Amino acid sequence: MDSDVEIAIRAAEAASDVLRAAFRGPVEHYAKEGDDFATQADIAAEQAILEVISAARPDDRFIAEESGRSGASRADRVWLIDPLCGTRNFAAGTPEVGVNIALREGNSLKVAAVADPFAGEIFWTAGTGAFxxxxxxxxxxxxxxxxxxxxxxxxxxxxxxxxxxxGRLFTDDRFMTRFHPRVLSTSLALVWVAAGRRAAYLTDGDFRDNVHFSSGIALCRAAGCVVTGLAGEEVLAGAHGLVAAADTATHERLLEIIARQHVTDR
Structure with a gap:
């Protein structure tokens, strides 16, 4: 029997195949909340993921970006699925997208896989070490x-x-003189922190059962990054926002800058 992480990797590979086949082809938009939208590629990639995982783990529960909740409603094992992170990039013919899959058991993220379909790379962890x-x-x-x-x-x-x-950090001299900001517009950038390609990643929002970021958070932690909310609190326990840094010094500098912004606001 395949391990959970190999199932996650296989599902991410199946979704990547779908995305590569559909890339720069006709794009059909499906309206969501506000001006958000999905494409036929989001839906097909999610279906490919669900087929792989549900066939191997039929007693598990699923929370997926496009289809919502499915599977065994009381199962303690929950798969968090984001089939296409960077839908706007994909629809515009920009190959900067990710596929995010994580397995949560109780309150712990046990397995994660993040695919970069166009670089042919998959980042993964089974809880100890990240690869x-x-x-x-x-x-x-x-x-x-x-x-x-x-x-x-x-x-x-x-x-x-x-x-x-x-976004206001771009006008903060304390930030701009210490760091070099970038905007990738996909949570793939979070995994790049774990891979040594970024010093840090930050955003705001709520990260409980977040299909976009759960896998990246698990990978960063397994790689030894420092990951908290914007005030340094536990990020998966209702914290506001996310700071993932490659080391403690970078994390502390970012928290200091963010805290000073709050003081200025008051």
Whole structure:
């Protein structure tokens, strides 16, 4: 029997196949809340994931971006599925997207897989250590902060976001003189922190059962990154926002800058 992490990797590979086949082809939009939308590729990739996991783990529960909740309603094992993170990029023909899959048991994230379909790379963890798989070979992830590159999610406001706005860091001299901000517009940037390609990633929002970020959070933690809410609190226990940093020093600097923004607001 395959392990949970191999099932997650296989499901991420199946979704990646779907996305590559549909890329830069005709795009059909399906309206969601506000101006948000899904495409036929989101739906087909999610179906491919669900087929792989449900066939191997029929007694589990699922929370998926497009189809919502399904499976065994009282199961303690819950798969969190985001079939296409970066839908706007994909629809515009930009190959910067990710596939996010995580398994939560109780309050713990046990397994995670994040695929970069167009780089042919899958990041994964089974709870101890984090790895990147390319061409069938695995190598351990090693966070590094020396690039000073920080990705910032500047999507429209989340509900109950508080006073902090990630986008305002671009006008904060304390931030701009210490770091080099980037905006990737997909949670793939969170995994890049674990891989040593970014010094940090930050955004706001609520991260309980979050299909976009749960897998990346699990990978960052397994790789040894520092991951908290915007005030340094536990990120999966109702914390507001997310700061994932390659090391403690970078994390502390970012928390200090964010805290000073709150003081200025008052």
């Amino acid at each position: 990147a798989r390319r061409d069938g070979a695995d190598r351990p992830l090693a966070p590094r902060a020396d690039s000073k590159l920080v990705d910032i999610d500047v999507d429209p406001p989340y509900p109950n976001r508080g006073t902090f706005s990630a």
